[in-house]
Amino acid sequence: MAATALPDADLILKAVESMPDDEYERLLCRAAALRRNEQRPAAERESELLARIGEGLRLEIAAQLKALREKMEHGELSKSEDETRAHLVAEIETHVAQRLCWLGELAGLRGQTVDEVAAALGLAPVPWD
Numbered sequence: 001m002a003a004t005a006l007p008d009a010d011l012i013l014k015a016v017e018s019m020p021d022d023e024y025e026r027l028l029c030r031a032a033a034l035r036r037n038e039q040r041p042a043a044e045r046e047s048e049l050l051a052r053i054g055e056g057l058r059l060e061i062a063a064q065l066k067a068l069r070e071k072m073e074h075g076e077l078s079k080s081e082d083e084t085r086a087h088l089v090a091e092i093e094t095h096v097a098q099r100l101c102w103l104g105e106l107a108g109l110r111g112q113t114v115d116e117v118a119a120a121l122g123l124a125p126v127p128w129d
Contacts, residue, residue: 022113029108042109049106053121057095061088 016024068085071077077085100114107117118124 025113025115026111029104029113030111046106046109049102049109050121053099053102053106053123057092061091064088065092 016027019027065085065088068077068081068088071081072085103114103117103123107114110117112120
C-alpha cells in the first residue's frame, strides 16, 4: 500500500484561518475527539456523558446560596456565612465548568459544536441566583 502524502501544515493553517466560526469550532471538537484515546465504545461514553450532563446542580446548594444572598442583601451576613457563600459560588462554578467540559466532549463525539449539542438537549443558561 502506498503512503498517502500529508498536506503541508501551512496549507492546513491557511484553510483554518479562512473558516467560518461554526465550522472552526466543529473542526476543533472533532480534532480533540480524534486525539482522545478512549477505551470504551463511543456509544457507551456518550450515554455516560448524557447522564452526567443531566445531573444538574444539587438543590440544597442552590437553596443555601439563595438564603445567604438574601441575608447579604439585608446586610445580615456574618463573616463565616460570607465564606460559606463564596465556597458555594466556587462549587457552582466548578460544576458549570465540568458540565461544559462534558458538553464539549459530547460535541466532539458527535462532530457538532457545543451550541448544537446544547440546543439538541434543550439546554439553556439558567440563572442560579
